[in-house]
Amino acid sequence: MIEWSDEDLMIRDAVRGWIDAEVRPNLDALESGDLPPYDLLRGLYKTFGMDEMARASFRARKERERGDAAGDADADGGGDGERSGGGNPAMSMLPIVELCKVAPGLVSAMGVSFGLAAGTIMKRGTPEQRERWALDLLTLEKVGAWAITEPGSGSDAFGGMQATAKKVGDEYVLDGSKTFITNGPYADTIVFYCKLDDGREPRDREILTFVLDRGMDGLDQSRPLRKMGLHSSPTGELFLNDVRAGADRLLASGSGSGKDSAKQNFVTERAGVTAMALGVIEECLKLSVEYAKTRELWGQRIGDFQLIQLKLAKMEVARLNVQNLVFRHIEMQRAGRTPTLAEASAMKLYSAQAASEVAQEAVQLFGGNGYMSEYRVEQLARDAKSFQIYAGTDEIQITHIARDLLSS
Structure with missing residues (x-):
C-alpha cells in the first residue's frame, strides 16, 4: 500500500x-x-x-x-x-x-x-x-477506563503495583489507587489491574484483572485532572477502599493472565499512536504551509526564506515516514498479522518523536503567533508531547526494542 x-x-x-x-x-x-x-x-x-x-x-x-x-x-x-x-x-x-x-x-x-x-x-x-x-x-x-498506572509505579507498572485483591470467602476485597486514568472521572465500566495478596513478596504476586462498575461501595472517581495538553480527554484518579468484587468480575483467572492481557493492549495502544501522530503532523504541515505563503516580512513571504523552507521540508519527510508506518500497519491487519511488542514500540517511538518535533517547529515557524492559543499550532504542540509519555515513555519503547534485538 x-x-x-x-x-x-x-x-x-x-x-x-x-x-x-x-x-x-x-x-x-x-x-x-x-x-x-x-x-x-x-x-x-x-x-x-x-x-x-x-x-x-x-x-x-x-x-x-x-x-x-x-x-x-x-x-x-x-x-x-x-x-x-x-x-x-x-x-x-x-x-x-x-x-x-x-x-x-x-x-x-x-x-x-x-x-x-x-x-x-x-x-x-x-x-x-x-x-x-x-x-x-x-x-x-x-464509557470505559483501563486502570493500570499508579502514583508510585509509572513505567514500572507491574513491579511497582501496590493495588491488591485479597480473597475473602467467595469474594475479593480490592484496595489501592490509580492515576492518569483516561476517562477515569466519567467511566461507567473500569478494567482494574491489581496484585493478589497471597503472602508472597509483592513483585512475585500474580496480576489479576477485575471489571468494576461506577458507584460500587468504596470506589471513588476523582474530578478531571488539569494537564498540559489533551484537554478533550478527561483524565482522573481512582481510589479503592475495601471494594468487594465477586468472582464473576474476575477476568481470565490463571497465572500471568493479567500481565499478558496488559502487554497485548500495549501493542494495540502503541500502534494506534502512529495514526494519531500522522494527524497532528498533517495538520501542522498544512497550517505551516498556509502561513508561510501569507505571512510577509521585509517585503516578501516567509516561505521564500531558506530556513523556513528547511522546516517545511523536514515536516514533509516526517509526514511521509509516519504515513508509511500507518500503511504498513494496515497491510499487517489485512494479512492477519499483529505487530510484536518491539515492532509496535518502534512505530510509537519514531512517530511520537516526529509529531512532537513537527508541532514544535510549527510553533517556531509561526513565531509569536504560534505561542498564542488563537493559532492552533499551540494546542497541537501541547497535545503532541503527550504521545512521548503515555502508552509507555520514549525510554520504555527503547528498552523494548533493544531487548528484542539483543535476544535474537
Whole structure:
C-alpha cells in the first residue's frame, strides 16, 4: 500500500466533513473541559454506523462461538482478535488521523474505552462477562477506563503495583489507587489491574484483572485532572477502599493472565499512536504551509526564506515516514498479522518523536503567533508531547526494542 484508495478517500472526506460540522465549533468547550467528549463520539459512531457494525460483529462472534461449542471447539482457536474478516482496516485508522488534526484527546477517550477496556474484556472475558460489559463499551453506550498506572509505579507498572485483591470467602476485597486514568472521572465500566495478596513478596504476586462498575461501595472517581495538553480527554484518579468484587468480575483467572492481557493492549495502544501522530503532523504541515505563503516580512513571504523552507521540508519527510508506518500497519491487519511488542514500540517511538518535533517547529515557524492559543499550532504542540509519555515513555519503547534485538 503506497496511497489511500478511492474508497479510503471517500471515508476520509466524510469523516472530515463531520468533524468540521461537529467538532471544530465545540473545540473551545472541549479544551476548557466544559464539554466532555462522549456525546460527540457517540454522534460519530451513529453517523457512520460504527455502533451497528460493532453490534453485528459482536453477535457474529457469539454465534460463531456457539457453533464451535456444539461442534469442533478448535475452529476458532481462542478468539484473540476482533477482525470481522472482510472489513476495511483503513476504516479504523482514518477517523483517528482526521480527529487528531483537530482534537487528539477525542481519540484517547475513544481508544481507551473501545480498544483497551472493551478489548480486554473481549479477549479475556467469559461469554457472560462480554455480554454484561463489553457490548455497551463497543458501541460507546457506556464509557470505559483501563486502570493500570499508579502514583508510585509509572513505567514500572507491574513491579511497582501496590493495588491488591485479597480473597475473602467467595469474594475479593480490592484496595489501592490509580492515576492518569483516561476517562477515569466519567467511566461507567473500569478494567482494574491489581496484585493478589497471597503472602508472597509483592513483585512475585500474580496480576489479576477485575471489571468494576461506577458507584460500587468504596470506589471513588476523582474530578478531571488539569494537564498540559489533551484537554478533550478527561483524565482522573481512582481510589479503592475495601471494594468487594465477586468472582464473576474476575477476568481470565490463571497465572500471568493479567500481565499478558496488559502487554497485548500495549501493542494495540502503541500502534494506534502512529495514526494519531500522522494527524497532528498533517495538520501542522498544512497550517505551516498556509502561513508561510501569507505571512510577509521585509517585503516578501516567509516561505521564500531558506530556513523556513528547511522546516517545511523536514515536516514533509516526517509526514511521509509516519504515513508509511500507518500503511504498513494496515497491510499487517489485512494479512492477519499483529505487530510484536518491539515492532509496535518502534512505530510509537519514531512517530511520537516526529509529531512532537513537527508541532514544535510549527510553533517556531509561526513565531509569536504560534505561542498564542488563537493559532492552533499551540494546542497541537501541547497535545503532541503527550504521545512521548503515555502508552509507555520514549525510554520504555527503547528498552523494548533493544531487548528484542539483543535476544535474537
